[in-house]
Amino acid sequence: MLSVQNVNLYYGAAQALRGVSLSATIGRVTCLLGRNGVGKTSLLRAISGMQSIGSGTIQVDGQEVSRLPPYERARRGVALVPQGREIFPLLTVKENLETGFAPVSREHKKIPDEVFELFPVLQSMLKRRGGDLSGGQQQQLAIGRALTMRPKLLLLDEPTEGIQPSVIKDIGRAITFLRQRGDMAIVLVEQYLDFAHELADDFAVMDRGEVVLSGTRETFDVEAVRKHMTV
Numbered sequence: 001m002l003s004v005q006n007v008n009l010y011y012g013a014a015q016a017l018r019g020v021s022l023s024a025t026i027g028r029v030t031c032l033l034g035r036n037g038v039g040k041t042s043l044l045r046a047i048s049g050m051q052s053i054g055s056g057t058i059q060v061d062g063q064e065v066s067r068l069p070p071y072e073r074a075r076r077g078v079a080l081v082p083q084g085r086e087i088f089p090l091l092t093v094k095e096n097l098e099t100g101f102a103p104v105s106r107e108h109k110k111i112p113d114e115v116f117e118l119f120p121v122l123q124s125m126l127k128r129r130g131g132d133l134s135g136g137q138q139q140q141l142a143i144g145r146a147l148t149m150r151p152k153l154l155l156l157d158e159p160t161e162g163i164q165p166s167v168i169k170d171i172g173r174a175i176t177f178l179r180q181r182g183d184m185a186i187v188l189v190e191q192y193l194d195f196a197h198e199l200a201d202d203f204a205v206m207d208r209g210e211v212v213l214s215g216t217r218e219t220f221d222v223e224a225v226r227k228h229m230t231v
């Protein structure tokens, strides 16, 4: 579904990604791990088109997308749940969810039932303003908005950051459900190792702009990964 090959990304003279390769498969969760500032967010932004790359290729469904603008990638099924959630504080919950309609065809312009099945709190808060929700509720809203885009590739940037344990459990359950449904590939950026270990089918660890360790669930060596995550 997703194939990133040899991507280099620069902010001016500073190189944030160095020859990064990563793949993600439908029905599987790929966890991207690493300390602060190693380039995880830059990689997700490169995949979604929010940040242009210096060189390398990014393929979605076998098609090269690295020169396409973000909305074209969204149309091809790429949805990003950004770090910090970036919901619209003055729009209602319903309106926030409806912003996910932009890239989908007319027959899909309906909030999918699973959004409310996975996150019932959103149903009861449809008329509230996004900015009035708690951090955990806003995270659920950000994931709900991405699901409204009917993604084939769901990119989640640290969904557990600053979130209370009960909501982390809800998010974990949602990811497990979406994986089992088998119609999307999921890339999960995490610093919370236990959460990542529980969910990862495949994993990659980054350090200073490079992927330094990768493998499958079977080869996930928690101690080796932990070493790369401690300063």
Ligand SMILES: Nc1ncnc2c1ncn2[C@@H]1O[C@H](COP(=O)(O)OP(=O)(O)OP(=O)(O)O)[C@@H](O)[C@H]1O
Pocket: 011, 014, 016, 034, 035, 036, 037, 038, 039, 040, 041, 042, 043, 083
């Ligand atoms: N817009 C930008 N302009 C210049 N440098 C940037 C920009 N965004 C990120 N960087 C730098 O690029 C490097 C990678 O940052 P990035 O946010 O991708 O890392 P990260 O692993 O996602 O970290 P975090 O977990 O803190 O989000 C860091 O050194 C960061 O300071």
